[in-house]
Amino acid sequence: MDEGTATPNAADEADLVARLKAGNEEAYEQFVRENIGRMLAVARRMLRKEADAHDAVQDAFLSAYKAIDRFEGGSKLSTWLHRILVNAALMKIRSAKRRKNEVSIEDLLPRYRDDGHQIDPPTGWEHTAEAAAQNREVRELVRASIDRLPETHRTVLLLRDIEQLSTEEAAQQLEVSTNVIKTRLHRARQALKTLLDPHLSGHGA
Amino acid sequence: MNCQEFIDFIMAYLDGELPDESRIVFRQHLDLCPPCEQYLDGYVKAVELGKRCTEGASLPADVPDALVDAILKARRAAES
Numbered sequence: 680m681d682e683g684t685a686t687p688n689a690a691d692e693a694d695l696v697a698r699l700k701a702g703n704e705e706a707y708e709q710f711v712r713e714n715i716g717r718m719l720a721v722a723r724r725m726l727r728k729e730a731d732a733h734d735a736v737q738d739a740f741l742s743a744y745k746a747i748d749r750f751e752g753g754s755k756l757s758t759w760l761h762r763i764l765v766n767a768a769l770m771k772i773r774s775a776k777r778r779k780n781e782v783s784i785e786d787l788l789p790r791y792r793d794d795g796h797q798i799d800p801p802t803g804w805e806h807t808a809e810a811a812a813q814n815r816e817v818r819e820l821v822r823a824s825i826d827r828l829p830e831t832h833r834t835v836l837l838l839r840d841i842e843q844l845s846t847e848e849a850a851q852q853l854e855v856s857t858n859v860i861k862t863r864l865h866r867a868r869q870a871l872k873t874l875l876d877p878h879l880s881g882h883g884a
Numbered sequence: 885m886n887c888q889e890f891i892d893f894i895m896a897y898l899d900g901e902l903p904d905e906s907r908i909v910f911r912q913h914l915d916l917c918p919p920c921e922q923y924l925d926g927y928v929k930a931v932e933l934g935k936r937c938t939e940g941a942s943l944p945a946d947v948p949d950a951l952v953d954a955i956l957k958a959r960r961a962a963e964s
Contacts, residue, residue: 702963704959704960707956707959708956709941711955711956712952715947715951715952715955716946716947719947719951724938733948733951733954736955737950737951737954737955738953740958740959741955741958741959741962744959744962745962756896769889789888789891789923791887791888794886795886795887795888795889796886796887796888797891797919797920797923798886800919800922800923801919801922801923801926802922803922803925803926804926804929806923807929808928808929808932808933808936809932809936811929811933812932812933812936812937817933817937818936821933821934822936822937822938825934827940828893831961837936840931840934840935841934841935841938842930842941861895864895865892865894865895868895868927868930868931868934869891869927871928871930871934872926872929872930872933875930875933876926879929880926880928
Protein backbone atom coordinates (compact mmCIF):
# COMPACT_ATOMS: atom_id res chain seq x y z
CA MET A 680 0.00 0.00 0.00
CA ASP A 681 2.44 2.67 -1.11
CA GLU A 682 0.23 5.62 -1.76
CA GLY A 683 1.90 8.93 -1.97
CA THR A 684 3.65 9.89 1.23
CA ALA A 685 7.38 9.31 1.60
CA THR A 686 8.21 5.79 2.65
CA PRO A 687 10.45 5.78 5.73
CA ASN A 688 13.52 3.61 5.46
CA ALA A 689 13.80 0.49 7.59
CA ALA A 690 16.17 2.03 10.13
CA ASP A 691 13.93 5.08 10.68
CA GLU A 692 10.94 2.83 11.04
CA ALA A 693 12.66 0.53 13.54
CA ASP A 694 13.64 3.61 15.55
CA LEU A 695 10.06 4.94 15.47
CA VAL A 696 8.67 1.57 16.56
CA ALA A 697 11.16 1.39 19.43
CA ARG A 698 10.14 4.87 20.62
CA LEU A 699 6.43 3.97 20.27
CA LYS A 700 6.98 0.86 22.35
CA ALA A 701 8.69 2.99 24.99
CA GLY A 702 5.54 5.14 25.16
CA ASN A 703 7.17 8.27 23.71
CA GLU A 704 4.50 10.92 23.10
CA GLU A 705 6.37 12.73 20.28
CA ALA A 706 6.83 9.42 18.49
CA TYR A 707 3.10 8.81 18.65
CA GLU A 708 2.38 12.24 17.21
CA GLN A 709 4.88 11.62 14.38
CA PHE A 710 3.29 8.24 13.75
CA VAL A 711 -0.18 9.81 13.57
CA ARG A 712 0.84 12.72 11.35
CA GLU A 713 2.80 10.54 8.90
CA ASN A 714 -0.03 8.07 8.39
CA ILE A 715 -3.31 9.87 8.95
CA GLY A 716 -3.73 11.19 5.37
CA ARG A 717 -3.65 7.72 3.87
CA MET A 718 -5.72 6.30 6.71
CA LEU A 719 -8.49 8.83 6.21
CA ALA A 720 -8.52 8.20 2.45
CA VAL A 721 -8.98 4.46 3.04
CA ALA A 722 -11.66 5.03 5.68
CA ARG A 723 -13.58 7.32 3.32
CA ARG A 724 -13.42 4.65 0.62
CA MET A 725 -14.98 2.08 2.93
CA LEU A 726 -17.45 4.20 4.90
CA ARG A 727 -20.10 6.50 3.52
CA LYS A 728 -20.35 8.94 6.40
CA GLU A 729 -17.50 11.33 7.15
CA ALA A 730 -18.13 11.01 10.89
CA ASP A 731 -17.82 7.21 10.65
CA ALA A 732 -14.57 7.55 8.70
CA HIS A 733 -13.17 9.81 11.46
CA ASP A 734 -14.28 7.38 14.16
CA ALA A 735 -12.67 4.43 12.36
CA VAL A 736 -9.36 6.28 11.94
CA GLN A 737 -9.39 7.30 15.61
CA ASP A 738 -10.25 3.77 16.75
CA ALA A 739 -7.50 2.35 14.52
CA PHE A 740 -4.78 4.62 15.92
CA LEU A 741 -5.79 3.82 19.48
CA SER A 742 -5.86 0.07 18.73
CA ALA A 743 -2.44 0.34 17.07
CA TYR A 744 -1.06 2.22 20.08
CA LYS A 745 -2.36 -0.44 22.46
CA ALA A 746 -1.06 -3.28 20.27
CA ILE A 747 2.33 -1.81 19.34
CA ASP A 748 4.15 -4.25 21.65
CA ARG A 749 2.85 -7.06 19.44
CA PHE A 750 4.17 -5.46 16.23
CA GLU A 751 7.16 -7.57 15.32
CA GLY A 752 8.37 -5.80 12.21
CA GLY A 753 7.53 -8.72 9.89
CA SER A 754 5.53 -6.30 7.74
CA LYS A 755 5.83 -2.58 7.25
CA LEU A 756 4.28 -0.42 9.93
CA SER A 757 1.96 1.20 7.34
CA THR A 758 0.74 -2.22 6.14
CA TRP A 759 0.09 -3.32 9.72
CA LEU A 760 -1.80 -0.09 10.38
CA HIS A 761 -3.83 -0.51 7.18
CA ARG A 762 -5.06 -3.92 8.40
CA ILE A 763 -6.05 -2.45 11.76
CA LEU A 764 -7.97 0.32 10.03
CA VAL A 765 -9.76 -2.10 7.70
CA ASN A 766 -10.83 -4.00 10.81
CA ALA A 767 -12.06 -0.82 12.51
CA ALA A 768 -13.99 0.20 9.37
CA LEU A 769 -15.57 -3.26 9.13
CA MET A 770 -16.81 -2.92 12.71
CA LYS A 771 -18.47 0.35 11.74
CA ILE A 772 -20.05 -1.25 8.67
CA ARG A 773 -21.42 -4.11 10.77
CA SER A 774 -23.01 -1.78 13.25
CA ALA A 775 -24.57 0.47 10.58
CA LYS A 776 -28.21 0.12 9.63
CA ARG A 777 -29.16 -1.49 6.33
CA ARG A 778 -29.53 1.04 3.57
CA LYS A 779 -32.85 1.67 1.85
CA ASN A 780 -31.56 1.85 -1.73
CA GLU A 781 -29.68 -1.44 -1.50
CA VAL A 782 -30.41 -3.68 -4.47
CA SER A 783 -30.74 -7.46 -4.26
CA ILE A 784 -27.70 -9.29 -5.61
CA GLU A 785 -29.90 -11.82 -7.47
CA ASP A 786 -31.40 -8.99 -9.51
CA LEU A 787 -27.94 -8.05 -10.73
CA LEU A 788 -26.73 -11.48 -11.84
CA PRO A 789 -27.12 -12.77 -15.41
CA ARG A 790 -30.36 -14.64 -16.14
CA TYR A 791 -30.32 -17.90 -18.07
CA ARG A 792 -32.70 -19.95 -20.19
CA ASP A 793 -33.26 -23.62 -19.34
CA ASP A 794 -30.47 -24.59 -21.74
CA GLY A 795 -27.99 -22.36 -19.86
CA HIS A 796 -27.80 -19.59 -22.49
CA GLN A 797 -27.99 -15.98 -21.34
CA ILE A 798 -31.45 -14.40 -21.60
CA ASP A 799 -30.01 -10.91 -22.10
CA PRO A 800 -26.77 -11.36 -24.04
CA PRO A 801 -24.48 -8.41 -23.36
CA THR A 802 -23.42 -5.81 -25.87
CA GLY A 803 -19.74 -4.99 -25.76
CA TRP A 804 -18.23 -2.03 -23.95
CA GLU A 805 -16.93 0.53 -26.37
CA HIS A 806 -13.91 1.79 -24.43
CA THR A 807 -11.03 0.23 -22.57
CA ALA A 808 -11.17 0.54 -18.79
CA GLU A 809 -8.18 2.87 -18.92
CA ALA A 810 -9.93 5.24 -21.34
CA ALA A 811 -13.28 5.09 -19.54
CA ALA A 812 -11.62 5.86 -16.20
CA GLN A 813 -10.35 9.17 -17.60
CA ASN A 814 -13.94 10.43 -17.68
CA ARG A 815 -15.00 12.11 -14.45
CA GLU A 816 -18.65 11.09 -14.85
CA VAL A 817 -17.60 7.48 -15.31
CA ARG A 818 -15.45 7.59 -12.18
CA GLU A 819 -18.38 8.93 -10.17
CA LEU A 820 -20.70 6.36 -11.73
CA VAL A 821 -18.36 3.51 -10.81
CA ARG A 822 -18.02 4.69 -7.22
CA ALA A 823 -21.80 5.17 -6.91
CA SER A 824 -22.39 1.71 -8.41
CA ILE A 825 -20.02 0.09 -5.90
CA ASP A 826 -21.99 1.88 -3.17
CA ARG A 827 -25.24 0.39 -4.46
CA LEU A 828 -24.05 -3.19 -4.01
CA PRO A 829 -25.50 -5.14 -1.10
CA GLU A 830 -23.28 -4.56 1.92
CA THR A 831 -22.00 -8.15 2.23
CA HIS A 832 -20.89 -8.07 -1.40
CA ARG A 833 -19.62 -4.47 -1.41
CA THR A 834 -17.42 -5.27 1.58
CA VAL A 835 -15.76 -8.22 -0.14
CA LEU A 836 -15.21 -6.23 -3.35
CA LEU A 837 -13.61 -3.43 -1.31
CA LEU A 838 -11.36 -5.75 0.65
CA ARG A 839 -10.22 -7.85 -2.30
CA ASP A 840 -10.20 -5.59 -5.36
CA ILE A 841 -9.70 -2.16 -3.82
CA GLU A 842 -7.77 -2.70 -0.58
CA GLN A 843 -5.91 -5.66 -2.12
CA LEU A 844 -6.32 -8.10 0.77
CA SER A 845 -5.76 -11.76 -0.14
CA THR A 846 -8.71 -14.18 -0.13
CA GLU A 847 -7.39 -15.64 3.13
CA GLU A 848 -7.00 -12.24 4.80
CA ALA A 849 -10.51 -11.18 3.75
CA ALA A 850 -11.91 -14.49 5.05
CA GLN A 851 -10.18 -13.91 8.37
CA GLN A 852 -11.42 -10.33 8.67
CA LEU A 853 -15.01 -11.27 7.88
CA GLU A 854 -14.93 -14.59 9.75
CA VAL A 855 -16.19 -16.60 6.78
CA SER A 856 -14.64 -19.33 4.64
CA THR A 857 -12.42 -18.59 1.63
CA ASN A 858 -15.11 -20.14 -0.58
CA VAL A 859 -17.66 -17.61 0.68
CA ILE A 860 -15.20 -14.81 -0.15
CA LYS A 861 -14.68 -16.19 -3.67
CA THR A 862 -18.42 -16.57 -4.33
CA ARG A 863 -19.24 -13.10 -3.01
CA LEU A 864 -16.40 -11.48 -4.95
CA HIS A 865 -17.47 -13.09 -8.22
CA ARG A 866 -21.07 -12.03 -7.65
CA ALA A 867 -20.09 -8.52 -6.61
CA ARG A 868 -18.04 -8.10 -9.80
CA GLN A 869 -20.91 -9.44 -11.92
CA ALA A 870 -23.33 -7.08 -10.18
CA LEU A 871 -20.99 -4.14 -10.73
CA LYS A 872 -20.80 -5.05 -14.41
CA THR A 873 -24.61 -5.19 -14.62
CA LEU A 874 -24.92 -1.74 -13.03
CA LEU A 875 -22.33 -0.28 -15.41
CA ASP A 876 -23.58 -2.06 -18.57
CA PRO A 877 -26.32 0.43 -19.59
CA HIS A 878 -23.86 3.31 -19.33
CA LEU A 879 -20.79 1.79 -20.94
CA SER A 880 -22.05 -0.56 -23.63
CA GLY A 881 -22.28 0.71 -27.19
CA HIS A 882 -22.78 4.45 -27.00
CA GLY A 883 -21.85 4.87 -23.33
CA ALA A 884 -18.80 6.53 -21.66
CA MET B 885 -19.98 -26.23 -21.09
CA ASN B 886 -22.94 -23.84 -21.45
CA CYS B 887 -22.96 -20.05 -20.92
CA GLN B 888 -24.03 -20.31 -17.28
CA GLU B 889 -21.16 -22.65 -16.47
CA PHE B 890 -18.78 -20.45 -18.44
CA ILE B 891 -19.77 -17.35 -16.45
CA ASP B 892 -19.57 -19.29 -13.16
CA PHE B 893 -15.96 -20.21 -14.00
CA ILE B 894 -14.74 -16.75 -15.06
CA MET B 895 -13.07 -15.80 -11.80
CA ALA B 896 -11.33 -19.16 -11.39
CA TYR B 897 -10.14 -18.88 -15.00
CA LEU B 898 -8.76 -15.36 -14.47
CA ASP B 899 -7.06 -16.45 -11.22
CA GLY B 900 -5.45 -19.41 -13.00
CA GLU B 901 -7.29 -21.81 -10.71
CA LEU B 902 -9.08 -23.90 -13.36
CA PRO B 903 -7.67 -27.40 -13.84
CA ASP B 904 -6.14 -27.99 -17.31
CA GLU B 905 -9.11 -29.90 -18.65
CA SER B 906 -11.67 -27.29 -17.58
CA ARG B 907 -9.48 -24.51 -18.94
CA ILE B 908 -9.43 -26.12 -22.36
CA VAL B 909 -13.24 -26.49 -22.37
CA PHE B 910 -13.54 -22.89 -21.13
CA ARG B 911 -11.35 -21.64 -23.98
CA GLN B 912 -13.32 -23.68 -26.52
CA HIS B 913 -16.57 -22.11 -25.33
CA LEU B 914 -14.94 -18.67 -25.46
CA ASP B 915 -13.92 -19.20 -29.10
CA LEU B 916 -17.41 -20.28 -30.13
CA CYS B 917 -19.68 -17.94 -28.16
CA PRO B 918 -19.52 -14.18 -28.92
CA PRO B 919 -21.96 -13.22 -26.08
CA CYS B 920 -19.71 -14.96 -23.54
CA GLU B 921 -16.64 -13.34 -25.08
CA GLN B 922 -18.35 -9.98 -24.57
CA TYR B 923 -19.38 -10.92 -21.06
CA LEU B 924 -15.81 -11.81 -20.14
CA ASP B 925 -14.56 -8.55 -21.65
CA GLY B 926 -17.12 -6.50 -19.66
CA TYR B 927 -16.32 -8.43 -16.47
CA VAL B 928 -12.59 -7.76 -16.77
CA LYS B 929 -13.26 -4.09 -17.52
CA ALA B 930 -15.67 -3.74 -14.57
CA VAL B 931 -13.00 -5.09 -12.20
CA GLU B 932 -10.37 -2.81 -13.71
CA LEU B 933 -12.68 0.21 -13.54
CA GLY B 934 -13.49 -0.50 -9.90
CA LYS B 935 -9.79 -0.35 -9.12
CA ARG B 936 -8.95 2.64 -11.29
CA CYS B 937 -11.89 4.77 -10.21
CA THR B 938 -11.16 4.41 -6.50
CA GLU B 939 -7.41 4.97 -6.92
CA GLY B 940 -7.77 8.74 -7.10
CA ALA B 941 -9.49 8.60 -3.73
CA SER B 942 -6.51 6.77 -2.25
CA LEU B 943 -4.18 9.77 -2.29
CA PRO B 944 -3.54 11.09 1.19
CA ALA B 945 -6.53 13.11 2.23
CA ASP B 946 -6.58 16.59 3.71
CA VAL B 947 -6.99 15.96 7.38
CA PRO B 948 -8.94 18.25 9.67
CA ASP B 949 -6.78 19.47 12.57
CA ALA B 950 -9.60 18.60 14.95
CA LEU B 951 -9.27 14.93 14.03
CA VAL B 952 -5.51 14.90 14.70
CA ASP B 953 -6.12 16.62 18.04
CA ALA B 954 -8.86 14.13 18.96
CA ILE B 955 -6.54 11.21 18.19
CA LEU B 956 -3.67 12.60 20.25
CA LYS B 957 -6.09 13.36 23.09
CA ALA B 958 -7.57 9.84 22.98
CA ARG B 959 -4.11 8.37 23.58
CA ARG B 960 -3.49 10.62 26.56
CA ALA B 961 -6.90 9.64 27.97
CA ALA B 962 -6.06 5.96 27.47
CA GLU B 963 -2.78 6.51 29.35
CA SER B 964 -4.31 8.08 32.39
